[in-house]
Amino acid sequence: MCSTGVVYKKRRYCNTYQFFFPLSADELIANAAYIGSPGKGILAADESTGTIGKRLASINVENVETNRRALRELLFTAPGVLQYLSGVILFEETLYQKTAAGKPFVDVLKEGGVLPGIKVDKGTVELAGTNGETTTQGLDGLAQRCQQYYKAGARFAKWRAVLNIGANEPSQLAINENANGLARYAIICQENGLVPIVEPEILVDGSHDINKCADVTERVLAVVYKALNDHHVLLEGTLLKPNMVTPGSSSPKVAPEVIAEHTVRALQRTMPPAVPAVVFLSGGQSEEEATLNLNAMNKLKTKKPWTLSFSFGRALQQSTLKAWAGKDENIKKAQDALLTRCKANSEATLGTYQGGGALSEGASESLHVDNYKY
C-alpha cells in the first residue's frame, strides 16, 4: 500500500500525488498538519522588494538591503513571538539573509519551531480581452526553483492568484485561468517537497454586499478544488489562503459574527475535509478587525473539519512598523507590538480572544488600499 512508504512505480491508477512519491507525501502531510496547529498561524513577511519599499517609505526608512534585513530580524527575533507561529512566508532575498550576528534566518525560525515558507509566484499579468483582470505567472522553471528553496530550508510555498468583483467580474476566463495556475503550481511544489499554500484572493474592493462576495467565493473555491483534483494534488498536503467573506470595501460594515457565518458556510460548501487548515489573508482589514473576525469563526458552533487560522501580513506588522519607525531605540517597543498581535491571533484561532484592551497605535487602522498591488 502506498501510504506505508513502499515506492509505487505504476502510475496508471493513481489519483493523487501520494502514489507518485509516498515518502515525501508523508512529509507534506505532516508539515501541512503542523502549520494548522491550533494556537498557531503564519506571519506573511514575503513582501517583494517593491512592496516592502512602500512600507518602509511610510515610516521614512530607505529601501536598501540592510534595512530590509533589519526589519525582518526585528520580526523573527522578537521575544516570545515564534511560539505563536507555525510558519513564516519569506521573499526570496530574505530566505538567504542572516541576523546581524550572522545566523541564517531559516535557522532562527527552525530553532523556534517555525517552518520557513517561500513566495514563488512572479506577480500578475493582465488577461487580454478582460476588463483588467489578471493571471499569475511563475510556472517556468518552478520545479528547479522549488528544489533550491527546499535545499535552503523552505518547507512550504505561496502563490497568490487575484480576482475581483465587478459588474462582469470575475469572468469565467479569469477564474479558470487562475485556478489552473494554482493547480499547476501546487503539484509542482508537492513533487519537490514544498507544501503549497493555495491563495485565490478575491479583492475586497467594490460596493457589493456580503452575499455577492459569498456567491463569488463559493464559485471560485469550487473551481479551485476541481482544478486541484484534476491535477492530482494531494489535498492533505495543502493549505488554503482565502479571503474572508465580507461586504465590499465601499459598503457598510457588518459584525464579525456575520462575516464568520458567511465565511465558514462558503468553506463548508466547497472545501473537502481532507484539507487540514485554512490560513486566512487579512486583505486590508485592520489588525483588530482581522483578529475579531477570525475569533468569531472559531467560536461558531458548526461543522469545521479544518483548522481556521491566519496568514497575515499587514494585519500582523502594521503597529510593529509604526512603533519601529526605523530606529534601533524602538526595537523593543516594536517587538512588543508584534507579540501583542501574535498572541491575539493565537487566541483567535482558539476562539478565546477577549478583544480590545490597550490597542497599539495603528491596530484599528484600516489597511485597505484600493486595487492593492503587492
Add this chain to the structure above:
Amino acid sequence: WVFIFSKSLQGLGYDFWAEKTLKTPDFNVLETGAMAPRVIMSCYKGKYADELIANAAYIGSPGKGILAADESTGTIGKRLASINVENVETNRRALRELLFTAPGVLQYLSGVILFEETLYQKTAAGKPFVDVLKEGGVLPGIKVDKGTVELAGTNGETTTQGLDGLAQRCQQYYKAGARFAKWRAVLNIGANEPSQLAINENANGLARYAIICQENGLVPIVEPEILVDGSHDINKCADVTERVLAVVYKALNDHHVLLEGTLLKPNMVTPGSSSPKVAPEVIAEHTVRALQRTMPPAVPAVVFLSGGQSEEEATLNLNAMNKLKTKKPWTLSFSFGRALQQSTLKAWAGKDENIKKAQDALLTRCKANSEATLGTYQGGGALSEGASESLHVDNYKY
C-alpha cells in the same frame, strides 16, 4: 430597446456601452426585450430551502437509514420470480405492505424510496402507504429516473434519462407525500472506463435532476454508482471514485444546487467483484478517505448503496466506517435494497403464513444497520438464511 442594442454590442466586445448603460443592479435582457433582475446566487435559496435542509438532516439522523424499496416493475419481477411469486400488482402490493408494516422496523428508518406505483398503493385495509410511513416517522421518497441508455461512441457506457417534464412530476410526487427523490447514474471500471464523456454526462444529469427536485420541494439523493464488476484492486476503485465525486460536486456547484439539502448515495470503495476480498477496515479507510477528499461538509449525510454485497458484508463495512477515528463531518448511513430485503424475501416465499418470520428477518437487518451507523454492531450472531449470500449479479441492471 437601447438595452438590447447595448447587449448585442456587448456580445461584439463593445463593453463601453455596457459600462455606460448597465450600471447596477445586474439584470438580464430577455428575448421579449423585458429586463429581469439577475438573481446572484451561489445556490438555491427558494421557498423550499429550509424544508430541504431539515428533511436532508432528518434522513441523516444517526441510528436511522433508508430502505430502498423502489425496484421498478421489471426488477421486482426478478425478485418475485426467485421465490416463485407471480409478478402482479397485488403481489407487489403485498410485499411492500409486509415491509412497511413490519413491527418495530420503522424506528430504524428515516426514509423509504418508492417506485411510482407504490407511492399510490394502500394496505389491504385501505391505508395509503405514505401515511403508514409518515405515521412511523419515515419520509417517503420516490425514484424519478427513467433508466439508462447507451452513450454512442463508448464501450457500452450509459447515461440516465428522466429530465423531461421532471419538474411537473416532482410537483405531483410532492403532493402525493414524497419528500425526497432518487436518481441513479451508473459508471463502470474497465480498461478505458469510465470515460470522461460518461463521467461528465452522468454528473451533469445528476446536477440537473438535483436542482429541479429542489425547486419542487424534494431532497435529491445523488447516486453516482460505480459498479463493482471487474478485476481491479481497491486503489483503482478509490482513484475512480475520487475523480467521479469531484466531477459530481463541481457539477452540483455549477448548477446552483443547495448542498445542505442533498444526500449522496455512493458505492463503497472496494476491490472489483473478481478480485480478492479485503477486510471491512480496509474498505472503511479507503471509502472515508475518498469522501474526505471530495465531499464538502455542507452535505449532511452519505447513504451508501450495497451494490451486490451480502446483507452481513454491507452491515460490517458500514460499521467499520463509523468506528474509524478520522474527520467525518457527515453522517454515514445506509440506503440498502437487496442488502435489507434478501432474507426477508426468502423467508416470505410469497406465503401469508410466513409473514411474521419475514418481518422478523427485516427487523433483524434494520436493527443491525442502525447499530452500524453508530459503530456498535457486534456482527455475526444467528444469521437468517441468505444474510451471508452475495447478492452480486454481473452487470446488474435494475
